[in-house]
Amino acid sequence: MRQCCLNHQVLLWIMFLILYATYSSADILVFSAMARHQIEEEFRDMPAKFGGIIPSEGIKGMAVYANPANACQEIQGPPNNTDYHGNWIVLIRRYNCSFEVKVRNAQKAKYNAVIVHNVNSNELEPMSAKDNTGISIPAVFVGDVTGLVIKENYLYDQSYFLLINDDLPFNINTHLLLPFAIVVGICFLIIVIFMIVRCIKDRRRQRRHRLPNSSLKKIPIHKYTKGDPYETCAICLDDYVEGEKLRVLPCAHAYHSKCIDPWLTKNRRVCPVCKRKVFAADEQVVTDESDSDADDTTPLIRVQQGTQGGTFVQQRENPFDRARRSQARQDINNSSDSNSDSDQSLVTTDNGNSTTSEPMNVACDFLVSDSHSINGERQELERSDSSTNPHTVSLYTGAEEFPASIEIAQSRRGVMTDLPTSNSDCHVEISDNVTTLASNSQNRNDVIT
Amino acid sequence: MMQFMLLFSRQGKLRLQKWYVAHPDKLKKKITRELITTILARKPKMSSFLEWKDVKVVYKRYASLYFCCAIEQNDNELLTLEIIHRYVELLDKYFGSVCELDIIFNFEKAYFILDELLVGGEIQETSKKNVLKAIAAQDLLQEEETPQGFFEDHGLG
Ligand SMILES: [Zn+2]
Numbered sequence A: 001m002r003q004c005c006l007n008h009q010v011l012l013w014i015m016f017l018i019l020y021a022t023y024s025s026a027d028i029l030v031f032s033a034m035a036r037h038q039i040e041e042e043f044r045d046m047p048a049k050f051g052g053i054i055p056s057e058g059i060k061g062m063a064v065y066a067n068p069a070n071a072c073q074e075i076q077g078p079p080n081n082t083d084y085h086g087n088w089i090v091l092i093r094r095y096n097c098s099f100e101v102k103v104r105n106a107q108k109a110k111y112n113a114v115i116v117h118n119v120n121s122n123e124l125e126p127m128s129a130k131d132n133t134g135i136s137i138p139a140v141f142v143g144d145v146t147g148l149v150i151k152e153n154y155l156y157d158q159s160y161f162l163l164i165n166d167d168l169p170f171n172i173n174t175h176l177l178l179p180f181a182i183v184v185g186i187c188f189l190i191i192v193i194f195m196i197v198r199c200i201k202d203r204r205r206q207r208r209h210r211l212p213n214s215s216l217k218k219i220p221i222h223k224y225t226k227g228d229p230y231e232t233c234a235i236c237l238d239d240y241v242e243g244e245k246l247r248v249l250p251c252a253h254a255y256h257s258k259c260i261d262p263w264l265t266k267n268r269r270v271c272p273v274c275k276r277k278v279f280a281a282d283e284q285v286v287t288d289e290s291d292s293d294a295d296d297t298t299p300l301i302r303v304q305q306g307t308q309g310g311t312f313v314q315q316r317e318n319p320f321d322r323a324r325r326s327q328a329r330q331d332i333n334n335s336s337d338s339n340s341d342s343d344q345s346l347v348t349t350d351n352g353n354s355t356t357s358e359p360m361n362v363a364c365d366f367l368v369s370d371s372h373s374i375n376g377e378r379q380e381l382e383r384s385d386s387s388t389n390p391h392t393v394s395l396y397t398g399a400e401e402f403p404a405s406i407e408i409a410q411s412r413r414g415v416m417t418d419l420p421t422s423n424s425d426c427h428v429e430i431s432d433n434v435t436t437l438a439s440n441s442q443n444r445n446d447v448i449t
Numbered sequence B: 001m002m003q004f005m006l007l008f009s010r011q012g013k014l015r016l017q018k019w020y021v022a023h024p025d026k027l028k029k030k031i032t033r034e035l036i037t038t039i040l041a042r043k044p045k046m047s048s049f050l051e052w053k054d055v056k057v058v059y060k061r062y063a064s065l066y067f068c069c070a071i072e073q074n075d076n077e078l079l080t081l082e083i084i085h086r087y088v089e090l091l092d093k094y095f096g097s098v099c100e101l102d103i104i105f106n107f108e109k110a111y112f113i114l115d116e117l118l119v120g121g122e123i124q125e126t127s128k129k130n131v132l133k134a135i136a137a138q139d140l141l142q143e144e145e146t147p148q149g150f151f152e153d154h155g156l157g
């Protein structure tokens, strides 16, 4: 958008320059006698409405200041003490008589062209005559300053030629080369600025896409040994040799460390094979980056951010477990006969599934149901089939019966295999205990009652 | 009750769709098209909830993918957002750092997971573990059914 505006401005400027060059054209050109094709100065003039027409190539001649200056009487003819045989141009002051009289006098004195200069004004006025019959020489009108400059500097005795022309001569120097140079210069400038901006942007983007060295160090290096799942480096196509350092990217693709490191740090932080972005384990991902260049290989969830979209904050552990444990700890502290064994039992059985086996040495009642769901994870609880009140489990165990309490936990898992709803982890892990189910349940019944 | 769920990319390509209400195909296409243009036109900082026609739309962008659900007026938007996130987490757990390509190439798995999670537009299983277990069992079954070397025999391996 801004680029577009800039271009428009530049275009306007160029058009303005061209117009200006066209309109500021001079109609009287001053040449030096020495260097015939070099224009010394240019003046604007206004051709008269009468008299001869200026030929297309212009009238070139030497200038003479009229004597008398206003040319209301007969004037002195061109000087004849020079060896110049070209055209003569007479410079006449305005006022005192009509333009017609001045031009007729100049023609009578055998001048080939007339320049009338204004007095005390630089305004150009078109000269007109009541009767233009017999006037064959052309006349032009110039301002005060122009007349003065010509009179002072460019008369014949200073060896300058004047060229009066109707139309702009094709002056390659001022009218084509200059605007062209300006246009080219502006274009060049724009290109340069554009390139610089692009370059800076690219640099910044590249730097963002590269892997910083600090993160590279956090990506694990693996010494290759026979039997590893990696075979060939996809970059150098060499088979791995025993003891070579391999860099294993988070996508599980491995390369020679010396092959992949330059790629990651100097090019882009992507795996060359699968195009996954490479992030070190603890690297914070800039979130606005995912806004701009998330493509179809960008992971939907960053590993580092636990929950980025849900409404709940992820709980490290089940809050009920935590509460229960703190409760148990309190109980242990309160009871005088607490010992290291009970503490041990806490550690061994507290895996988030058990509610019955924790406080072993105190009598406590739990209200349990078959299963419930806390924070999305299904919790399987014991179904106490031997008790008359299935939801109340009472434990009276001493510290010396601790091994038996371990069996409670195991047998509980064993029982669960019978339940149609059970499909939690415990089932899978301890399924080999099923064979000892009978004896275990026997044991358990003993303990519970 | 959720009315439908759409997954589409940032380019507006539909990746997944699940309808829990019956509509003719023509209407489904129209809804999909209109909803995608509506959501893609929204700025990142804008709300994830919008009232659209007679439903409430809850959407969330994950990297290159938009997850979009339409729910009824008396449903809870935050709960829907949580369902979306749970689904994404499930996909992530199943595929391992899931990206859009995974869903493109294994769309049937994505549907299976969604079916485990949602039934008839209501949440069916809140446990991620259970869903993944069910999917794992399904995969195992599928593997057993496909005879080893079947593809190789037909020159597809
Ligand atoms: Zn290599």
Ligand SMILES: [Zn+2]
Pocket: A249, A251, A252, A253, A271, A272, A273, A274, A275, A276
């Ligand atoms: Zn890779």
